[in-house]
Amino acid sequence: MLRVYNTMTRKLEEFTPREKGKVYMYVCGLTPYDYSHVGHGRSAVVYDVMHRYFECLGYEVIHISNFTDIDDRIIKRAQELNLNFRELSEKFVAIFLKSLEALNVKKLFMYPRATENIQEIIDMVKELEEKGFAYETSDGVYFSVRKFKDYGKLSHRNIEEMISGARVDVNEEKHDPLDFALWKKAKEGEPSWESPWGLGRPGWHIECSAMSLKYLGNGFDIHGGGDDLIFPHHENEIAQSEACTGEVPFVRHWLHNGMVVIEKEKMSKSLKNFFVLGNLLQDYDGEVVRLFFISVSYRKPLNFDVESLELARKNYTYFSESYKTLKTLLERNKVNSALDVHSAITKWKEAFTNAMDDDFNTSVAISILFDMFRYVNANRDRIDSVGAKAIDALCKDIFLVLGFDHLGDDKVSLDSSFKKELIKAINDFKVNDIVKESFKDFNENLEIVDIINEIIKIRKAFRDSKNFKASDVIRNGLSDVGVVFEDTKNGTKYKLVMTNEKREE
RNA sequence: GGCGCCGUGGCCAAGUGGUAAGGCAAGGGUCUGCAAAACCCUUAUACGUCGGUUCGAGUCCGACCGGUGCCUCCA
Numbered sequence: 001m002l003r004v005y006n007t008m009t010r011k012l013e014e015f016t017p018r019e020k021g022k023v024y025m026y027v028c029g030l031t032p033y034d035y036s037h038v039g040h041g042r043s044a045v046v047y048d049v050m051h052r053y054f055e056c057l058g059y060e061v062i063h064i065s066n067f068t069d070i071d072d073r074i075i076k077r078a079q080e081l082n083l084n085f086r087e088l089s090e091k092f093v094a095i096f097l098k099s100l101e102a103l104n105v106k107k108l109f110m111y112p113r114a115t116e117n118i119q120e121i122i123d124m125v126k127e128l129e130e131k132g133f134a135y136e137t138s139d140g141v142y143f144s145v146r147k148f149k150d151y152g153k154l155s156h157r158n159i160e161e162m163i164s165g166a167r168v169d170v171n172e173e174k175h176d177p178l179d180f181a182l183w184k185k186a187k188e189g190e191p192s193w194e195s196p197w198g199l200g201r202p203g204w205h206i207e208c209s210a211m212s213l214k215y216l217g218n219g220f221d222i223h224g225g226g227d228d229l230i231f232p233h234h235e236n237e238i239a240q241s242e243a244c245t246g247e248v249p250f251v252r253h254w255l256h257n258g259m260v261v262i263e264k265e266k267m268s269k270s271l272k273n274f275f276v277l278g279n280l281l282q283d284y285d286g287e288v289v290r291l292f293f294i295s296v297s298y299r300k301p302l303n304f305d306v307e308s309l310e311l312a313r314k315n316y317t318y319f320s321e322s323y324k325t326l327k328t329l330l331e332r333n334k335v336n337s338a339l340d341v342h343s344a345i346t347k348w349k350e351a352f353t354n355a356m357d358d359d360f361n362t363s364v365a366i367s368i369l370f371d372m373f374r375y376v377n378a379n380r381d382r383i384d385s386v387g388a389k390a391i392d393a394l395c396k397d398i399f400l401v402l403g404f405d406h407l408g409d410d411k412v413s414l415d416s417s418f419k420k421e422l423i424k425a426i427n428d429f430k431v432n433d434i435v436k437e438s439f440k441d442f443n444e445n446l447e448i449v450d451i452i453n454e455i456i457k458i459r460k461a462f463r464d465s466k467n468f469k470a471s472d473v474i475r476n477g478l479s480d481v482g483v484v485f486e487d488t489k490n491g492t493k494y495k496l497v498m499t500n501e502k503r504e505e
Numbered sequence: 506g507g508c509g510c511c512g513u514g515g516c517c518a519a520g521u522g523g524u525a526a527g528g529c530a531a532g533g534g535u536c537u538g539c540a541a542a543a544c545c546c547u548u549a550u551a552c553g554u555c556g557g558u559u560c561g562a563g564u565c566c567g568a569c570c571g572g573u574g575c576c577u578c579c580a
Binding site: 010012027028029030031036037039040041042043044046071072073152155156157158161162165204224225226227228229230231232233256257258259260261264265266267268269270295296297299300301303307308310311314315318321322325355361363364366367368369370371374377378380463466468471472475479484485486487488489493495 | 506507508509510511516517518519520521526527528529536537538539540541542543544545572573574575576577578579580
């Protein structure tokens with residue numbers, strides 16, 4: 001039984017869908033006025049894991065996430081950069097979506113934009129006005145929070161206390177300081193749309209109500225977003241939506257993810273600790289970043305620091321190398337052993353399900369991977385193909401849920417720049433007194449893989465003749481360009497790793 | 506001021522009543538020409554402080570200390 005933490009009730013509760021076998025989820029996306037940061041990436045990844053787990057449980061998932069592509073910040077930024085507001089927002093949307101791809105975030109059902117749903121927004125504001133929840137002023141249309149008696153139920157705030165404690169608002173026309181804009185009338189030169197109140201644009205909040213109701217229908221299953229959206233954004237969404245439809249609840253389960261923090265402080269631009277997601281993904285593999293994101297409960301703050309990222313990288317490499325080991329066992333013949341692989345698998349499966357059922361406890365889910373791979377490595381000589389295949393099947397299930405789509409693949413592409421470095425290493429060998437004789441006639445026109453195998457052959461000759469000084473020169477030289485040699489009973493194996501230099505470029 | 510969250514061994518991090526998962530780091534070992542990788546073992550009087558409830562609390566209650574979030578734009 002899957003249990004999720006609902007911000008509204010402040011309790012873990014059984015997940016119950018509106019419609020049998022389907023999950024309708026809406027996750028608040030970003031306002032594309034600048035490069036997206038690491039926090040946006042985390043948010044996307046944690047909801048992606050939920051999405052994947054729902055599918056694992058057999059649900060059809062209708063998952064959408066919006067872009068609020070018209071807003072004061074977008075207008076301001078577009079003016080600064082002398083761009084059309086749409087060019088600006090779509091540019092940052094595209095960059096963000098590219099980052100999501102690197103993070104293996106599944107393509108969503110749709111990514112609705114506020115500007116594509118202006119008519120629905122206007123209709124909703126009109127209806128709120130007709131029902132007496134909204135009023136027009138000289139600069140826009142506002143929602144009257146006092147008219148909605150449940151105001152504050154999500155964030156557990158008392159409306160009277162908030163009003164008395166509210167900061168002075170410069171807008172004298174608002175009935176209450178907490179009233180918020182549903183529609184903003186356009187000033188000269190601003191992007192705008194025709195409406196019953198003249199030219200203008202949507203306020204913040206209303207687009208999410210309009211789009212979630214339009215595409216998912218009232219009373220949908222999951223509404224998510226960062227916990228900084230609880231108030232006022234989601235509180236206002238509830239107020240607008242329930243006032244408009246007259247029905248409760250607007251949403252069945254309210255889920256919120258914790259912020260990414262730096263030195264315990266929330267990541268934000270004003271504090272100058274803003275980290276661009278795209279830059280991080282140049283330094284670290286997307287799946288490593290993903291592991292970093294899900295190593296902590298989605299509800300807790302996640303500290304962003306190099307140590308944690310390096311730990312994720314190290315652990316990811318362990319998973320990856322171990323999984324490759326498992327794959328070598330798939331074609332293994334029957335071996336004599338009393339190894340009870342199946343009871344181990346049963347135990348892991350159950351542990352994984354229990355962890356994920358407990359509000360998506362990915363920390364525990366990951367610990368199961370450590371269990372599994374330690375078992376594989378420790379018993380690599382005793383697992384036969386039947387056992388290996390069974391473990392492999394479970395691995396694939398788990399990777400699918402956690403989103404490790406390329407775990408075990410060779411990540412470093414054997415591109416031309418890599419070959420250049422390899423040739424450079426070989427050139428160094430050609431002038432190294434210890435090994436140069438062997439590299440005199442080296443054929444550099446071979447394929448990369450053949451070059452490496454050729455080097456292994458040369459090195460083997462040195463090793464066979466106990467010239468370890470020479471073999472170490474070769475091993476160290478290649479390790480510098482990211483080819484790591486490992487001498488095993490069955491000959492020398494190599495693996496390709498990203499070097500520090502490459503990572504820092 | 507209002508509403509929250511967090512404080513677990515050197516570091517990261519699970520754990521909502523029964524006596525502390527997992528990872529990293531550290532030490533020792535197996536293997537190896539040496540490494541690397543892998544595995545085995547070890548380590549630690551780790552639950553912010555002080556009270557309370559309970560047969561029993563990291564886990565519930567209270568107070569306090571420290572950190573932090575929302576209340577203004579914010580994933």
